[in-house]
Every structure is written in structure tokens, then in C-alpha cells.
Amino acid sequence: MLGQSLKYLSAQLNDKKISSVELTTEYLNRIRSLNAKLNAFITINEALSLEQARMADQLIAAGNASPLTGIPIAQKDIFCTKGWLTTCGSKMLANFTAPYNATVIERFNQIGAVNIGKTNMDEFAMGSSNETSFFGPVKNPWDIHAVPGGSSGGSACAVAAGMAPAATGTDTGGSIRQPAALCGISGIKPTYGLVSRFGMIAFASSLDQGGPMAKSAEDLALMLNVMVGFDERDSTSLQREIEDYRRDLEKPLAGLRIGLPKEYFDQGLNDEVAHAVTQAIEEYQKLGASVIEVSLPNAGLSIPVYYVIAPAEASSNLSRFDGVRYGYRAKQYVNLDDMYKKTRTQGFGQEVKRRILIGTYVLSHGYYDAYYIKAQKLRRLIANDFTDVFKRCDVLMGPTTPTVAFDLGEKSDDPIQMYLSDIYTSSVNLAGLPGMSIPIGFGKKGRPIGLQIIGNYFKEAQMLNVAHQYQKVTDWHLQVPIK
Amino acid sequence: MQWETVIGLEVHAQLSTKAKIFSGAPTLYGAEPNTQACGIDIALPGVLPVLNIGAVERAIKFGLAVGAAINSPSIFARKNYFYPDLPKGYQISQYEIPIVQGGSVTIQIGDKAKIVRLTRAHLEEDAGKSLHEDFHGMSGIDLNRAGTPLLEIVSEPDMRSSAEAVAYAKSLHALVQWVEICDGNMQEGSFRCDANVSVRPYGTDKLGTRCEIKNLNSFRFLEKAIEYEVKRQIEILEDGGRIIQETRLYDANEDETRTMRSKEDAHDYRYFPDPDLLPLVISPELIEQIKQQLPELPEAKRIRYQGDYALSDYDAAVLTTSKAVSDYFEVMVQSLPDQPKLCANWIMGELIGKLNKENSEILNCSIKPEQLSRLLQRIIDGTISGKAAKIVFESMWQGEHAGDVDRIIAAKGLIQVSNQGEIEKLIDAVLEANLQQVNDYKNGKEKAFNSLVGQVMKASKGKANPMQVNTILREKLKG
Numbered sequence: 001m002l003g004q005s006l007k008y009l010s011a012q013l014n015d016k017k018i019s020s021v022e023l024t025t026e027y028l029n030r031i032r033s034l035n036a037k038l039n040a041f042i043t044i045n046e047a048l049s050l051e052q053a054r055m056a057d058q059l060i061a062a063g064n065a066s067p068l069t070g071i072p073i074a075q076k077d078i079f080c081t082k083g084w085l086t087t088c089g090s091k092m093l094a095n096f097t098a099p100y101n102a103t104v105i106e107r108f109n110q111i112g113a114v115n116i117g118k119t120n121m122d123e124f125a126m127g128s129s130n131e132t133s134f135f136g137p138v139k140n141p142w143d144i145h146a147v148p149g150g151s152s153g154g155s156a157c158a159v160a161a162g163m164a165p166a167a168t169g170t171d172t173g174g175s176i177r178q179p180a181a182l183c184g185i186s187g188i189k190p191t192y193g194l195v196s197r198f199g200m201i202a203f204a205s206s207l208d209q210g211g212p213m214a215k216s217a218e219d220l221a222l223m224l225n226v227m228v229g230f231d232e233r234d235s236t237s238l239q240r241e242i243e244d245y246r247r248d249l250e251k252p253l254a255g256l257r258i259g260l261p262k263e264y265f266d267q268g269l270n271d272e273v274a275h276a277v278t279q280a281i282e283e284y285q286k287l288g289a290s291v292i293e294v295s296l297p298n299a300g301l302s303i304p305v306y307y308v309i310a311p312a313e314a315s316s317n318l319s320r321f322d323g324v325r326y327g328y329r330a331k332q333y334v335n336l337d338d339m340y341k342k343t344r345t346q347g348f349g350q351e352v353k354r355r356i357l358i359g360t361y362v363l364s365h366g367y368y369d370a371y372y373i374k375a376q377k378l379r380r381l382i383a384n385d386f387t388d389v390f391k392r393c394d395v396l397m398g399p400t401t402p403t404v405a406f407d408l409g410e411k412s413d414d415p416i417q418m419y420l421s422d423i424y425t426s427s428v429n430l431a432g433l434p435g436m437s438i439p440i441g442f443g444k445k446g447r448p449i450g451l452q453i454i455g456n457y458f459k460e461a462q463m464l465n466v467a468h469q470y471q472k473v474t475d476w477h478l479q480v481p482i483k
Numbered sequence: 484m485q486w487e488t489v490i491g492l493e494v495h496a497q498l499s500t501k502a503k504i505f506s507g508a509p510t511l512y513g514a515e516p517n518t519q520a521c522g523i524d525i526a527l528p529g530v531l532p533v534l535n536i537g538a539v540e541r542a543i544k545f546g547l548a549v550g551a552a553i554n555s556p557s558i559f560a561r562k563n564y565f566y567p568d569l570p571k572g573y574q575i576s577q578y579e580i581p582i583v584q585g586g587s588v589t590i591q592i593g594d595k596a597k598i599v600r601l602t603r604a605h606l607e608e609d610a611g612k613s614l615h616e617d618f619h620g621m622s623g624i625d626l627n628r629a630g631t632p633l634l635e636i637v638s639e640p641d642m643r644s645s646a647e648a649v650a651y652a653k654s655l656h657a658l659v660q661w662v663e664i665c666d667g668n669m670q671e672g673s674f675r676c677d678a679n680v681s682v683r684p685y686g687t688d689k690l691g692t693r694c695e696i697k698n699l700n701s702f703r704f705l706e707k708a709i710e711y712e713v714k715r716q717i718e719i720l721e722d723g724g725r726i727i728q729e730t731r732l733y734d735a736n737e738d739e740t741r742t743m744r745s746k747e748d749a750h751d752y753r754y755f756p757d758p759d760l761l762p763l764v765i766s767p768e769l770i771e772q773i774k775q776q777l778p779e780l781p782e783a784k785r786i787r788y789q790g791d792y793a794l795s796d797y798d799a800a801v802l803t804t805s806k807a808v809s810d811y812f813e814v815m816v817q818s819l820p821d822q823p824k825l826c827a828n829w830i831m832g833e834l835i836g837k838l839n840k841e842n843s844e845i846l847n848c849s850i851k852p853e854q855l856s857r858l859l860q861r862i863i864d865g866t867i868s869g870k871a872a873k874i875v876f877e878s879m880w881q882g883e884h885a886g887d888v889d890r891i892i893a894a895k896g897l898i899q900v901s902n903q904g905e906i907e908k909l910i911d912a913v914l915e916a917n918l919q920q921v922n923d924y925k926n927g928k929e930k931a932f933n934s935l936v937g938q939v940m941k942a943s944k945g946k947a948n949p950m951q952v953n954t955i956l957r958e959k960l961k962g
Contacts, residue, residue: 319572
């Protein structure tokens with residue numbers, strides 16, 4: 001069963017070929033055998049998972065199953081999960097058991113999916129390599145010397161290595177798409193506002209968006225059907241009609257207009273990635289799509305704008321971790337200020353502290369206009385670029401990342417280089433658009449390459465269609481690193 | 484040198500919603516610590532704020548009552564600072580664009596009216612409380628109050644004395660209760676004032692350096708704190724010193740203000756728009772709907788009382804100092820439509836006098852307006868004298884005979900003697916016993932007449948109808 005699609009597993013469960021308890025046990029065994037090496041999960045709780053599996057089997061027996069009932073799903077450790085340790089990859093929350101469920105978790109619980117474990121991640125989702133996790137880096141299952149990407153690196157690794165058929169992730173500047181690309185799986189970040197942020201520990205509120213990671217576009221559609229929905233507990237949640245994201249999967253691509261932003265094919269792009277992307281585009285042309293070159297003139301501003309806005313919001317969002325009410329508190333301190341300082345100095349890792357400092361600086365009196373306000377104005381320009389090009393094409397395509405997965409430790413001391421790995425993804429968050437990554441090949445060292453597909457607002461079904469049609473004629477998404 | 488005092492007030496009015504401004508937890512006062520704080524109030528990881536529309540409606544109501552503009556959209560912003568009773572490490576407030584902009588409040592200083600302009604009023608959440616006693620070197624944190632909705636009402640520096648500041652604060656205090664957006668309970672902190680105080684030489688336009696005095700939770704403290712602060716600032720300036728802009732706390736025990744933090748120590752709050760909350764858009768329909776619900780406002784009532792009831796400006800002003808007082812008055816004139824002045828006199832004299840003396844409020848008054856009307860009815864129909872009415876009033880206040888006017892009159896034997904024969908008898912007896920004064924009167928001493936009336940009243944134990952006594956006595960003395 002390992003490595004099978006959600007659709008297949010669902011059919012097996014419904015046909016009583018296998019029970020959820022059996023399926024869950026199979027995945028738990030797989031996790032047990034691989035996690036020491038790959039470190040994809042922070043928390044496994046076999047008792048809780050199996051309890052959910054038993055309940056799922058009852059639902060199935062009663063004929064009340066929906067497509068993901070009884071299927072094990074790995075949950076990024078950023079989603080508060082009642083009764084589970086919810087650490088967000090940080091020492092600050094290493095002892096925090098969530099007393100409530102995030103809406104995303106609740107939605108999976110409601111349809112009887114099984115939580116197979118909480119996946120490793122960059123601390124507070126700040127990182128592009130999973131090396132900032134307090135619980136140690138995740139390894140790329142294709143090459144354990146390589147990073148899996150981040151921040152949803154644990155989820156990407158778990159799916160790629162067959163430790164879970166699908167997983168949740170969150171994407172603030174590329175945190176679903178970049179690890180999906182680096183681990184050779186599919187992932188989609190929906191339009192901002194489609195997936196509730198309630199219970200998803202905030203990094204940068206105006207950019208954060210939850211989304212699924214799985215083997216194929218078809219599986220992503222099934223996951224989105226569960227994850228998307230209005231939530232009155234999130235004021236930025238959008239109230240829209242319910243969609244079935246599978247509905248357009250089989251549409252032919254004849255007449256599809258693909259825009260290739262020239263800024264995504266500049267000198268920063270590695271040759272082997274460029275080559276794979278070109279080949280994928282050719283495949284699309286064979287499927288009847290037409291290709292036009294477009295321009296996103298402000299694309300180059302996305303990294304600087306992102307690294308003003310995201311840290312600004314983060315510096316405020318992370319203020320609640322003060323040692324007063326829950327989480328880590330320094331052992332010794334002489335007074336209140338000292339308690340704050342020591343708690344936050346000891347409880348946060350280097351990258352988190354760097355971003356809190358940047359964020360505090362750009363919001364400070366006298367700098368606010370020059371940084372924060374200016375970044376907001378540029379954010380608008382970046383979004384307008386997309387609005388313009390979507391008048392002439394249906395989807396944009398380009399590389400998800402400038403290179404294949406880099407080596408563990410390669411960039412961990414060079415934040416600027418690290419930040420540049422999100423160069424093609426962060427503008428999508430700034431604009432609030434949906435973006436996805438699908439596997440399209442491998443580099444010379446056998447490390448995966450991803451194609452980024454960017455759609456207009458609420459065009460997820462179309463993007464999944466575009467991805468699915470490609471996956472029907474290619475088998476990159478079926479490749480597995482570990483048998 | 485002659486100095487002019489300049490005062491602006493910031494008032495925090497707690498809005499009377501049942502639930503908090505960004506969570507569903509209750510706002511009830513006085514519960515066991517941390518029993519009215521939900522996950523959102525204690526800022527668990529991952530929680531998000533959802534705006535309580537009830538708080539918005541109350542802010543709009545206030546805005547309309549002071550003739551202000553309602554901004555749409557207005558923006559919620561985060562005010563960032565660390566404190567244990569501030570769970571998120573930021574307070575959600577409004578900064579650059581508040582919901583209420585401008586407006587004014589009219590205050591009465593003696594017989595003069597003055598307009599105090601408002602700068603703005605904005606919505607924000609309250610913090611919790613830090614309890615420093617009873618924890619042996621530690622502090623206790625109670626987050627029940629965290630997330631309680633507040634309307635911060637900021638005035639222009641339009642007040643020129645502590646008396647004006649107090650009049651403004653009282654006027655605002657009455658208004659927020661009048662439009663039913665705040666219970667006005669100052670002991671429970673539902674209405675708190677901060678005062679910005681500066682002085683400048685008379686006749687100059689430039690504002691002096693100001694100090695902000697925090698958390699003045701009674702009108703008396705507001706008055707005393709300002710007076711102390713003005714004196715302190717003038718002394719410094721007259722000694723050639725200069726005022727340092729700072730935040731000060733009023734110590735009621737010592738009756739002085741003390742430095743809390745200087746401008747240099749002031750927080751950089753790093754305000755920025757809260758990305759968890761959308762800009763607050765208010766439809767014209769909602770504003771219109773709230774306008775319809777607005778009660779007749781004090782200013783309008785005051786003008787109407789002068790027209791409808793021929794009351795003086797002063798009487799009308801006193802009767803409209805609070806909704807409770809005007810409601811009381813209106814219930815009374817409903818049953819005594821020809822006697823608005825009598826009603827006004829009794830409310831302003833006996834009733835308010837007694838309430839002030841007992842440190843009580845008209846809302847909790849044991850004498851209901853219907854009862855007081857009945858009492859006045861008995862004066863009008865001649866059953867009792869005005870003097871006897873005061874005895875009945877006192878008895879009603881004490882709750883004797885279930886406050887029933889007629890039973891009290893009967894029990895105390897206060898029915899006025901209006902019987903011609905009985906009064907004549909009393910007068911005859913008095914005249915006989917006071918021949919000297921009768922002679923004095925006949926020789927032109929008017930004073931002697933008053934003395935005789937007094938004697939008759941005394942002989943009747945105050946029950947004789949004084950008008951009748953007057954008339955009959957004059958006639959008898961003529962003879």
C-alpha cells in the first residue's frame with residue numbers, strides 16, 4: 001500500500017480490502033523504520049493514530065466514509081492538534097500540548113482521516129532547508145546529504161519517502177512549493193483566505209496559507225476538498241461557494257495559454273533546472289498549450305519586500321512567546337525583564353531571532369515609512385504585475401527553485417543565499433495568488449526538480465487540471481527514492 | 484506672571500457588550516481570576532481575533548451622539564509592548580484611522596456653556612491585571628479583563644481649569660450612559676480618565692510642554708490631580724525651570740503626582756495594521772439604523788424642556804445632566820403635566836440633595852418618580868402643606884409604610900387643616916394671647932403679622948393651610 005495514491009487507498013478501504021487500522025499500522029511501521037534516518041516527524045503517537053483509525057473503520061463499516069476517511073495524513077507541527085505536542089519546530093514550544101484543534105485539523109478529524117504524526121519543520125516556519133528546527137534537520141530522502149527544503153520539509157520528506165500518502169504544509173514565501181520541488185512531490189499553496197489560519201501558528205499573517213502536499217495533482221485535489229472552507233474564526237477567511245477541486249482534472253489542455261515570466265529565467269537559474277523546465281514546457285506544447293513570454297517587472301523586488309513584511313509581522317506574532325503563560329521559560333532570572341530576555345534568548349533559535357530583529361527594526365519609529373510602508377506599496381506593484389499578465393495567459397510557469405536541493409550545511413551560515421532559494425515563490429504570497437509545484441525531473445546528482453505553476457485567484461481547479469494532464473503523460477511523480 | 488492651564492482628556496469607556504471585543508468570552512466583572520479568559524484572550528499559539536460587531540455599533544452610537552464623522556474604513560493596528568498582563572505582546576487598537584473622528588461635547592460651567600472638541604474615539608481591547616500582593620515576591624496575572632472592549636475618547640486641549648475638566652468628564656460620563664454604550668461604573672474601572680496637563684503664560688498661543696497623568700478613576704481625583712499638577716508646573720516655571728514631558732501617576736494618599744516614565748523611556752510601540760483583521764468597513768445603512776435607535780440627546784432635551792415646560796436654562800441643564808434624571812423628571816410630568824416647575828424643584832432640591840448627601844444615585848433611589856408625583860399631588864390638592872411634604876418625603880426615603888404617600892400622611896397625622904371654623908378657632912386663641920403684637924400690627928408693624936402667622940401654624944402643629952391662615956388672619960385684624 002505504501003506509495004499508493006489517495007484515490008487507490010480510498011478504494012481499498014471502501015472495498016474492505018484493508019482496514020484503516022492495518023493501513024495506519026503499515027505507515028507507522030514505515031515511519032518507525034525510516035524516521036531515525038530522515039527525521040521527518042517530531043511526534044509520533046501510535047495510540048492516538050490507531051484510535052482514529054479504529055473510529056474510521058467504524059465510519060467505513062457504517063457506510064459514512066468520504067474520500068479520505070481512514071487515510072493516514074501527516075500534519076505539519078505548525079497546526080495545533082488537541083492532545084498532541086505542537087512545537088512549531090521550536091524549543092519555545094517543545095513542551096506545549098495544544099488544548100484545541102486548528103480548523104485544518106478539525107476538518108480532517110470530521111471526515112475521519114487519521115493523523116499519522118506531526119512533521120518536522122523549520123522553527124516557526126522560518127527557513128528554506130529545515131535546518132532551523134530545534135529538533136534537528138530533516139534529510140532529503142533522495143540524498144541524505146541534501147536538505148529537503150523548508151519550512152514544510154518534514155511533510156515533503158514524509159510523502160516522498162512513503163511515510164505518509166499525503167501531508168499538510170504551510171507556505172509563507174514558498175514553504176510548500178520549495179520543499180515539494182526539492183523532494184520530488186506535488187504541493188499547492190491555495191489563494192490566500194481559502195484555508196483557515198485558525199490554529200495554524202502564525203509566522204506572517206498576511207502571507208501564511210496552509211495547503212496540501214502529496215504525490216500527485218489528483219491527490220492534492222482530494223486534500224484541498226477537505227482543507228478549503230470558510231471559517232468564521234478567521235477574519236481573513238473567504239466565504240465562497242464550495243468547489244470540488246477534482247472537477248476539471250480531465251479537461252484537455254488544448255488552447256491553454258502558458259505565460260513564461262522572463263524574470264524567472266534569469267542568470268540566477270541553474271542550468272539543469274532550466275533544462276528540465278524547458279522540457280516540461282515542451283511537453284505542455286505537445287498537449288496543445290501555447291506559450292508566450294511575459295514580464296513581471298517588479299519580480300526582482302519580491303525578496304526584499306518579503307524580508308521586510310514577513311519579519312515585521314513575525315516580530316509581533318512571536319511576542320506572545322514570553323514565558324509567562326505556556327511554553328519555555330528560562331530557569332533562572334532576576335526580574336521580569338531578565339525573564340523575558342533569557343526566555344526568548346534561550347527559547348528561540350538563531351534564524352527566528354534574526355527575523356524578530358529585522359521586523360522590530362523595520363517597524364521602529366523613524367524607519368516605519370522607509371521600510372514597512374514602502375514595502376507595502378511595492379507589494380501592491382508586485383501584485384499588479386500578476387493582474388496584468390493574467391489578462392494574456394491562463395497560468396504562469398517557471399522553475400520553483402533556482403537550484404536542486406543543496407547540501408545540508410551549505411547555506412546555513414549565509415542567510416542571504418538561503419533567502420534567495422525563495423526567489424521565484426515569495427512573490428506569489430505577496431500577491432495572495434495560488435501557486436503549486438510538481439516534479440519534472442532530476443538533476444545530475446539525482447536530486448529532484450520542480451515546475452512552478454501559478455494561477456490567477458481561485459484558479460486552483462484549473463492549476464490542478466494543468467498539473468494532472470502533465471502527470472498523465474509523465475511519470476516523474478511516481479518515482480520513489482526508497483523502496 | 485499669570486498662567487493659563489491647558490487640559491486635554493483621554494477617557495477609556497468600557498463598552499457594555501456581553502462578550503469581549505475579539506473573542507466570545509464574557510466580560511462580567513468580578514469573577515474568579517482567569518475564569519473568563521478563553522484561548523483567544525490568553526493568546527494561545529494559533530488563535531485569531533474576530534471582531535464583535537456589538538462594540539462597533541456602540542462606537543458608532545457614540546460618534547453619532549457627539550456629531551462626529553464615522554470613518555469607513557477604519558483600521559485596527561497592533562500596539563506592541565511586553566507586559567505579563569498583555570498576553571499577545573501587543574494590544575489591538577486603532578491608530579492612524581480611528582472609527583470616530585471629531586465631534587464635540589457641550590459642558591456647563593456655572594451659567595455658561597462651553598464646547599469641548601473631540602479629536603477622535605477609537606476601539607481597542609483592554610489588558611488583564613497584574614496583582615502584586617499576596618504572591619510572596621511574585622506577581623499574579625488575571626486575564627479576565629483581557630480583551631474587554633474599550634472606546635478611547637480623546638479630546639482636544641480645550642479645557643482651561645480643573646473645573647472644566649471635571650465638567651467635561653462628567654458630561655461624557657453622563658453621555659456614554661445616556662446612549663447606553665457604557666455602564667459608567669467608575670469603581671469597576673468602566674470609565675477611566677488620563678489627563679494631559681500643561682500651562683502657558685496668559686495670552687500666548689503656543690502650548691506648553693505637557694505631562695500625562697494616568698488612570699484617574701474618580702472625578703475628585705481628576706480634579707485634585709490636575710490642581711496639584713498645575714501648581715507643580717507653575718512652580719517649576721517660575722523658578723526658571725522647564726517641564727519635562729513625561730507620564731505621571733496620581734497618588735491619592737499623598738495627593739501628588741509622581742513620575743511614571745519619561746519621554747526618553749517611552750515605548751516605541753511599533754504600531755502597524757493588524758494583518759489578522761480586515762479594514763473595518765461600515766455601511767451607510769448600519770449608520771442609519773443606529774441613528775434611528777439613538778435616544779433624544781441631552782442637548783435637544785434641554786432645549787425642549789425650556790420650550791415645552793417653560794423651565795429656565797439652568798433647570799433644564801440640571802434635569803438633563805443624566806438620562807436617569809431626565810427619565811425621572813419625564814415620568815413625573817406625565818402625571819403632573821401642569822406642574823413641571825414644581826417637579827423640577829423637588830427633583831433638584833429634595834431628591835438630588837438627599838442623593839448627594841447619601842452618596843447615592845437616582846437609579847438606585849428608593850423613591851420612584853410615580854411616588855414623588857403622588858406626594859406633589861397631595862400638596863397641590865391641599866391635603867398636606869409643603870412643609871409636611873418634606874416629612875413625608877423623609878419617611879418615604881426610609882421606606883416606611885412601603886413608601887405609600889397616603890398611608891404615611893395618615894399615620895403621621897399630617898392632613899392639612901383647611902376647615903374654616905377650626906382655623907378661626909386657632910386664630911382667635913392666638914390673637915387673645917398676643918394682644919401686644921396685635922397692637923403692633925395695627926400700628927403699622929408688618930413684622931408682627933408674620934409672627935402671628937407663625938404662632939397659628941405652631942398651634943396647628945404645622946397642619947393648618949398657610950394660605951387660609953393668612954387670609955383669615957388679615958380679615959380678623961381688619962375688624
